[in-house]
Amino acid sequence: MTSITTVQPAISIAKTGLPSSITFESSQQSLRAFSSYFECMTGTWNSERTYHYAPPDAKREDSQTTFDVVRLTPTQISEVLATNGDATASFSAHQQHNTHGFNVSFLTRMASQSELVRASTNLAFVPNSAHEAGLLCGNYYRDLGYEESAPIKATFTFECARMELTMTTFYTKVVSVDQISLINDTTRLRRIVNYRRPPDDTSFEEVVLVGFGIERKGEQRLVS
Template sequence: MLSFQEFFDACSGVWKSERTYHSMPSGEIERSFTKFHVHRLTDAEAQRLLTPSQTLGIDPQRIEAGSICPGFAIAFDTVSETGEQVAMSLKALFVPDPYVSQAVPGEALVLPVVSEVADGDVIQGFYLRDQGYSEAGAIAGRFTYQPTRQTLEMTTQYKRSVAVDQMRLISPDVRLRTIVTYNRPEPGYPPSDITLIGFGVERK
């Protein structure tokens, strides 16, 4: 069983991913190959992500005093089976709820039913990214980490969709990945209308 910090340490390195995406409305299936380069955030990179996060009520001094807020920087290249290529890089910092004094302003994020957890050891909080996948620009989402399953789940609310990305480390060099995308529901309702499901096996 990996601690919160140990999970991120284990995720550093070069990973190769083979994924299959299922479009729910059309029934189409598409496969892709992705190569990830992952490293832990430096103190300077983490600080840059924290700086614009004052709306979350995060106390940077408290975090600097030794709070566990891990993160990673990712650069990846994806090639689909049709030959389409996408390259992107982003940085993400994970801030547990005890270090956040208030919720994100605006509409609260209601998690999908399948994302609800009852594990007493689970760690929950906000994750801060300098880039989104579906939409450009900095974004804040919710995360849960379950040490007993070595599973990190990230839920991101975009303008038109909600994405749930789950990463489970099943051995030091193998991860399972699932990505579920929903249409964004009306305010106050959990996402339920699935538009895309992706499955992947990632090897270091």
């Protein structure tokens, strides 16, 4: 039987404060790293992951996924924001300039399923604040969520020194913390931790799923 060791959330609302805020103008190095990170995201990525489920399921499952990532136009980004009730015009010029948007479509083969899982969503990342030690924070938007078929507005942080994006999404039953660490132009590491959503939404610690994976960029498709 697989056991799950509690993993501390990447963002614990009740426990973790942010460093002092600085202006976007004084964080050009962080914003350049942010832009470089997303420039590497486009293309075809092959992912091999292992998921561990907490009791009572207490099972382990492998999966293979091929992602296709294409940049969105400014008009498409505006549409994603509008789907979530926000407008491009409501953001500052610096926010608009440093917003990144993508269409992500993927095919997944789960070890326990005979049929492939196919999905597609549009995403937009809008930075809201820059902090000391190269940390950017903001909101990210999807026109279709993964866990639930509805538009999603959630939060992200980006650690420039580690080239690591962390997305924290509150769904009805779980809080999903998804980290993508860029190792080089063609390799990234993935960690997904789902927590049971607490009634007060102030902290989350009960793990229901942990996923680990390595993802490589290239022309060959792992799943097709």
